Amino acid sequence: xxxxxxxxxxxxxxxxxxxxxxxxxxxxxxxxxxxxxxxxxxxxxxxxxxxxxxxxxxxxxxxxxxxxxxxxxxxxxxxxxxxxxxxxxxxxxxxxxxxxxxxxxxxxxxxxxxxxxxxxxxxxxxxxxxxxxxxxxxxxxxxxxxxxxxxxxxxxxxxxxxxxxxxxxxxxxxxxxxxxxxxxxxxxxxxxxxxxxxxxxxxxxxxxxxxxxxxxxxxxxxxxxxxxxxxxxxxxxxxxxxxxxxxxxxxxxxxxxxxxxxxxxxxxxxxxxxxxxxxxxxxxxxxxxxxxxxxxxxxxxxxxxxxxxxxxxxxxxxxxxxxxxxxxxxxxxxxxxxxxxxxxxxxxxxxxxxxxxxxxx
Amino acid sequence: xxxxxxxxxxxxxxxxxxxxxxxxxxxxxxxxxxxxxxxxxxxxxxxxxxxxxxxxxxxxxxxxxxxxxxxxxxxxxxxxxxxxxxxxxxxxxxxxxxxxxxxxxxxxxxxxxxxxxxxxxxxxxxxxxxxxxxxxxxxxxxxxxxxxxxxxxxxxxxxxxxxxxxxxxxxxxxxxxxxxxxxxxxxxxxxxxxxxxxxxxxxxxxxxxxxxxxxxxxxxxxxxxxxxxxxxxxxxxxxxxxxxxxxxxxxxxxxxxxxxxxxxxxxxxxxxxxxxxxxxxxxxxxxxxxxxxxxxxxxxxxxxxxxxxxxxxxxxxxxxxxxxxxxxxxxxxxxxxxxxxxxxxxxxxxxxxxxxxxxxx
Numbered sequence: 001x002x003x004x005x006x007x008x009x010x011x012x013x014x015x016x017x018x019x020x021x022x023x024x025x026x027x028x029x030x031x032x033x034x035x036x037x038x039x040x041x042x043x044x045x046x047x048x049x050x051x052x053x054x055x056x057x058x059x060x061x062x063x064x065x066x067x068x069x070x071x072x073x074x075x076x077x078x079x080x081x082x083x084x085x086x087x088x089x090x091x092x093x094x095x096x097x098x099x100x101x102x103x104x105x106x107x108x109x110x111x112x113x114x115x116x117x118x119x120x121x122x123x124x125x126x127x128x129x130x131x132x133x134x135x136x137x138x139x140x141x142x143x144x145x146x147x148x149x150x151x152x153x154x155x156x157x158x159x160x161x162x163x164x165x166x167x168x169x170x171x172x173x174x175x176x177x178x179x180x181x182x183x184x185x186x187x188x189x190x191x192x193x194x195x196x197x198x199x200x201x202x203x204x205x206x207x208x209x210x211x212x213x214x215x216x217x218x219x220x221x222x223x224x225x226x227x228x229x230x231x232x233x234x235x236x237x238x239x240x241x242x243x244x245x246x247x248x249x250x251x252x253x254x255x256x257x258x259x260x261x262x263x264x265x266x267x268x269x270x271x272x273x274x275x276x277x278x279x280x281x282x283x284x285x286x287x288x289x290x291x292x293x294x295x296x297x298x299x300x301x302x303x304x305x306x307x308x309x310x311x312x313x314x315x316x317x318x319x320x321x322x323x324x325x326x327x328x329x330x331x332x333x334x335x336x337x338x339x340x341x342x343x344x345x346x347x348x349x350x351x352x353x354x355x356x357x358x359x360x361x
Numbered sequence: 362x363x364x365x366x367x368x369x370x371x372x373x374x375x376x377x378x379x380x381x382x383x384x385x386x387x388x389x390x391x392x393x394x395x396x397x398x399x400x401x402x403x404x405x406x407x408x409x410x411x412x413x414x415x416x417x418x419x420x421x422x423x424x425x426x427x428x429x430x431x432x433x434x435x436x437x438x439x440x441x442x443x444x445x446x447x448x449x450x451x452x453x454x455x456x457x458x459x460x461x462x463x464x465x466x467x468x469x470x471x472x473x474x475x476x477x478x479x480x481x482x483x484x485x486x487x488x489x490x491x492x493x494x495x496x497x498x499x500x501x502x503x504x505x506x507x508x509x510x511x512x513x514x515x516x517x518x519x520x521x522x523x524x525x526x527x528x529x530x531x532x533x534x535x536x537x538x539x540x541x542x543x544x545x546x547x548x549x550x551x552x553x554x555x556x557x558x559x560x561x562x563x564x565x566x567x568x569x570x571x572x573x574x575x576x577x578x579x580x581x582x583x584x585x586x587x588x589x590x591x592x593x594x595x596x597x598x599x600x601x602x603x604x605x606x607x608x609x610x611x612x613x614x615x616x617x618x619x620x621x622x623x624x625x626x627x628x629x630x631x632x633x634x635x636x637x638x639x640x641x642x643x644x645x646x647x648x649x650x651x652x653x654x655x656x657x658x659x660x661x662x663x664x665x666x667x668x669x670x671x672x673x674x675x676x677x678x679x680x681x682x683x684x685x686x687x688x689x690x691x692x693x694x695x696x697x698x699x700x701x702x703x704x705x706x707x708x709x710x711x712x713x714x715x716x717x718x719x720x721x722x
Contacts, residue, residue, distance in 0.1 A: 004394030008401050011602055016388075019396055023387040027380050033365030033683065035380055037561040037607075040369050040684060073434040073563055074584070077598035081582030109582040195599055200398040202434060202563045202601025221442030221470040223435070237438035238556055240563025241372055242603060246398075322394065323401060 005345035007335040008323035009152055009298060010175065011195040015340045018249045029245075036245045041238055050233070053248030060254055061182050063207055068230040070206040071244050076102075076174045076193040079204060080109035083170060083189065086216040086226050088114040088143040095119035095142040095167070099158075100127045100151025101329060106172055107146075114143060127154040129290040133162055143215075144168045144188055150176035150297050152196075153327040155287070155334065157295035161186045168212060176297050177205070178254060179339055180264035188212050194243055196297070197339050199250050203243030254339065263339055270337045270346045271296040277350040284357045302332035308360055309333070319352050321345075366706035368696040369684035370513055370659060371536065372556040376701045379610045390606075397606045402599055411594070414609030421615055422543050424568055429591040431567040432605050437463075437535045437554040440565060441470035444531060444550065447577040447587050449475040449504040456480035456503040456528070460519075461488045461512025462690060467533055468507075475504060488515040490651040494523055504576075505529045505549055511537035511658050513557075514688040516648070516695065518656035522547045529573060537658050538566070539615060540700055541625035549573050555604055557658070558700050560611050564604030615700065624700055631698045631707045632657040638711040645718045663693035669721055670694070680713050682706075 006013040029036040032045055039046050054069050063069060074082070088094055093115035096107040099122050107116045120136040122129050138145060145164045150157040152175040161183060162169070168188025177192040184190065189208045195201035206226070213227040222228045222236065229236050257263055275294060278285040278301050287294065287301045303312060309332065316324050326334040335349060367374040390397035393406055400407050415430050424430060435443070449455055454476035457468040460483050468477045481497040483490050499506060506525045511518040513536040522544060523530070529549025538553040545551065550569045556562035567587070574588040583589045583597065590597050618624055636655060639646040639662050648655065648662045664673060670693065677685050687695040696710060 002389060002394065006395050006399050008395075008399060008404075011399055011401060011599065013399050014396065019388050023384055026384040026387065027377075028363060033363065033681065034367050034369075035375065038367050038369060038372055038374050040372060041562070043369075043684070073436065073439070073601075075434065075598040077584045078434070078582075081584055109584060112580040112582055193599060200601075200603045201402070201599045202604060219473040221439075221473055223438045223442055223470060237436040238372065238554060238562045240434075240561075240601065240604075242561045243563055243601075320394065323404070 004320045004322045005341070005348050006322045007337070007341065007345070007349070009196075009327070009334060009336045010193070011201045012336055012338050013340040014199065014246070015250060015253045018246065018253050021249060022246060037242050039241070041235055041241050046241060049248055050244055053244060053251055056248065056251035056255060057205070060251055060259060061178065061184060061207070063184050066210050067184060068208050068210055068213065070208065070226065070229050071234040071239055071247070072204040072206055072229060073202060073240055074204060075201070076172050076191060076204060077105065077109060079191050079206070080106040080172075081113060082224055082226075083146075083191075084110045084113035084143075085218065085220055085224055087168070087170070087189070087212060089215070089217045091115070092143040093117050093139065093141075095138050095145040097121070097131070097136065097145065097147035097162070098123070099130055099148060099156055100154040102151055102153070102172060102174070103148040106148065110146070117142065119145070127151065127156055128288050128293075130156060130158060130293045138164060138167070140165065140167065142167050144170045146170045146172070148172045150295050152298050152336070153329055155289050155295040155298045155300040156293045157297065159292070168209065176295075178260060178263070179267050179297060181260040194247055196336070199243050199246035203240045203247060205247065266343065267296050267337065267339065270341065270343055271299065273343075273346050273350055274299050274335060274337065277353055281353070281357060285353060297338060298334060298336050300326050300330050300332060300334045306332070311360065312356060315356060316352055319348075321349055321352055365681045365683045366702070366709050367683045368698070368702065368706070368710070370557075370688070370695060370697045371554070372562045373697055373699050374701040375560070375607070376611060376614045379607065379614050382610060383607060398603050400602070402596055402602050407602060410609055411605055414605060414612055417609065417612035417616060418566070421612055421620060422539065422545060422568070424545050427571050428545060429569050429571055429574065431569065431587065431590050432595040432600055432608070433565040433567055433590060434563060434601055435565060436562070437533050437552060437565060438466065438470060440552050440567070441467040441533075442474060443585055443587075444507070444552070445471045445475035445504070446579065446581055446585055448529070448531070448550070448573060450576070450578045452476070453504040454478050454500065454502075456499050456506040458482070458492070458497065458506065458508035458523070459484070460491055460509060460517055461515040463512055463514070463533060463535070464509040467509065471507070478503065480506070488512065488517055489649050489654075491517060491519060491654045499525060499528070501526065501528065503528050505531045507531045507533070509533045511656050513659050513697075514690055516650050516656040516659045516661040517654045518658065520653070529570065537656075539621060539624070540628050540658060542621040555608055557697070560604050560607035564601045564608060566608065627704065628657050628698065628700065631702065631704055632660065634704075634707050634711055635660050635696060635698065638714055642714070642718060646714060658699060659695060659697050661687050661691050661693060661695045667693070672721065673717060676717060677713055680709075682710055682713055
């Protein structure tokens with residue numbers, strides 16, 4: 001077997017051409033005679049790479065100059081904690097909109113640093129719907145409003161940016177960043193673990209309105225202070241250079257794909273194909289999420305008889321379709337359709353699903 | 362030019378055979394049909410890789426079962442802050458032995474979380490010596506004693522583990538870990554950024570005595586608590602999977618090299634060759650560090666006339682010798698001789714230095 005179709009929820013598929021380029025230049029990057037991993041982050045060559053990656057992502061996502069772009073470590077989970085350390089003062093409260101597993105986690109990791117107020121949630125629907133905006137109990141004095149535009153496990157996605165007034169909106173975009181155009185000005189902070197739409201794991205990309213950097217008031221080490229990272233161009237300490245390099249190659253690839261609008265059109269088409277296959281299966285396959293909240297990135301689905309699950313996974317893997325097992329919290333299957341998953345992969349999956357249903361009616 | 366000799370202080374040279382293997386399997390790791398970067402950290406294949414890397418490093422460094430081995434993120438700098446969060450209670454003090462730039466930084470990042478007591482330092486010598494053990498003002502009630510066995514910038518190294526009694530000894534071994542055998546039982550915590558002797562940047566390896574994990578008492582997010590990382594086999598959140606993979610390959614390579622004793626002998630020989638060339642140059646080259654404190658890993662040296670520095674750097678780079686520029690704090694040159702730098706590289710450097718001195722007498 002050579003390359004398979006990879007539906008992993010993360011770490012996830014990377015663009016084939018990005019991997020091929022990384023492979024070609026792994027031992028000798030950019031004529032340096034060394035791997036990009038072996039070079040000082042403070043050397044001229046790496047500094048150029050780092051600046052180019054930032055410029056490319058600024059162009060790609062139309063990021064205004066009054067927003068900093070940071071390349072950090074720790075995964076989104078660390079920033080669940082580090083964001084309130086930086087954005088809230090002792091005694092402040094913050095509003096959390098909880099629409100799935102990751103929103104829950106963001107709120108619980110924040111709790112030691114800010115008074116967490118769950119302003120809306122959809123627990124009672126098993127996270128199969130989004131709480132209507134009109135039902136949100138927002139506090140105009142909140143330090144910020146945090147939400148999760150796409151929930152990777154539950155397959156629930158916001159298709160519009162919620163209006164939260166003057167309070168800064170903070171979005172954990174780990175699983176749908178750069179999958180469509182972003183109106184950055186609507187946000188105070190956007191952050192994402194790289195391992196779905198940006199690059200390998202171990203890197204976090206954060207887009208933060210510069211005035212918010214000045215908020216950090218409590219005693220903390222410099223390494224936790226975003227303002228210090230911004231002032232040092234994300235080289236306050238040694239960054240994940242390999243991750244930054246691959247993110248840069250992926251940003252280039254996204255530009256070559258036509259940018260975020262073109263990528264969004266492809267993502268819409270991919271998701272539509274898969275949901276159509278599920279919805280037209282006469283109940284053989286089912287997706288439980290409310291129609292207006294279905295995720296374009298993560299599509300959980302169940303088989304009409306869960307005794308077939310093991311066989312489905314075994315046969316799909318043999319057919320070159322990898323990582324379709326659903327998260328244990330929801331069971332069944334899940335296909336993640338991030339940017340780097342090509343239309344052909346979805347077509348292969350749909351064909352397999354139809355064939356499987358025909359053979360195991 | 363193909364591959365050069367790389368004397369970078371970090372990110373630094375990786376073993377050539379490790380890079381070649383990573384290149385071969387970059388698009389299809391272990392028959393999976395995917396890159397190792399594209400696989401879920403919770404999948405069977407990656408879990409096996411992770412466990413194998415841990416087993417290999419336990420065997421390599423003879424790590425007892427009552428020590429946990431953690432694969433973390435954030436660089437050593439983040440752990441300068443996170444260690445006191447975990448090892449000290451509010452109001453505790455800790456002893457710091459400051460023998461260079463990184464010891465200074467460890468102390469300053471710890472200050473928001475513990476009362477930092479500098480029990481010994483060598484500032485007055487410009488960090489060219491180590492403070493004699495007899496002069497250390499240790500506090501038997503300290504939460505721990507922190508030191509830096511090797512100072513990357515100043516090229517100063519402890520050649521014995523200091524006896525600090527019953528207080529747990531915490532060592533930032535970033536720049537000399539696995540360069541020689543380690544008597545792990547002498548330490549409470551050993552930690553290291555990977556980017557010198559282990560792998561690429563963005564990974565931290567920590568070896569921690571398990572009873573110390575129970576100390577963390579202050580309110581903090583789970584993601585900052587080492588006990589939670591240990592309980593989750595360093596998969597509390599998505600780890601740096603590429604870094605973990607390369608660390609594993611490097612541990613295998615170190616075992617193939619004959620283990621830490623054999624590696625230490627090679628490192629001693631490499632350093633001896635370079636110091637001999639410096640010391641026998643009749644003052645053309647100079648290393649300012651006290652003889653008994655000279656680092657085997659980082660060798661700073663100056664030219665007798667600093668007007669030749671630029672020419673030395675230009676000619677050495679043209680001769681295929683990379684990254685010899687010294688840190689701005691000490692000036693001149695620096696050659697880092699980590700495990701992956703072969704004897705041939707040192708021989709090439711020595712030959713160049715002698716030739717340069719002959720031509721520019």
